[in-house]
Amino acid sequence: MPRLNRIIETSLYVEDLDRAARFYEAVLGLEALLKLERLYVYDVGGANVLLVFKRGASAEDMAMPNGLIPGHDASGRIHVCFAISAEELVAWETRLAEHHIAIEGRVDWPAGGKSVYFRDTDGNMLELATPGMWRIY
Incomplete structure (x- = not known):
């Protein structure tokens, strides 16, 4: 495969x-x-x-000089996770606080990783995660 x-x-x-x-x-x-x-x-x-x-x-198809990009769009609470180093977690939490960004959730993963969750200006759920979250990360 x-x-x-x-x-x-x-x-x-x-x-x-x-x-x-x-x-x-x-x-x-x-x-x-x-x-x-x-x-x-x-x-x-x-x-x-x-x-x-x-x-x-x-939302509509977009013709390109050498092809076509099919239309796509989304709404709602979309989620994206960004990888960070464990050593930078506190610095990221401080940076978010300095910009008045509320941390809405925290998780300590069984393998040792940590995540913090917050929203962008459109309500999308963003996550910062340290290694130890998944078997591959």
Whole structure:
């Protein structure tokens, strides 16, 4: 059977791209790779890409010079988890507090990992997790 190697892109959908950009850039420190009218693209750790779409703007198919991207969109409480080192957990909690971001939940995983949960400006559930959460992480 062919094998999947990793997830390259993850998408979130927001009402206001500029408001979302302030959050993802100022609070999480992500670097924008591309900013378009319907989509902002962020580098996550030099290995993954976070696509932040304006809600509804990608619902229709998009013709590209060499192909077609089928329409997609989402709403509701979407979840994304970011990997962090165990040594940086307290620094991240401090950073969130400095930006008045409430931590809504915490989990100590059986294998030793820890997670904190909080929301972005559109209500998407974000998680920061240290190693020891899953067998593979």
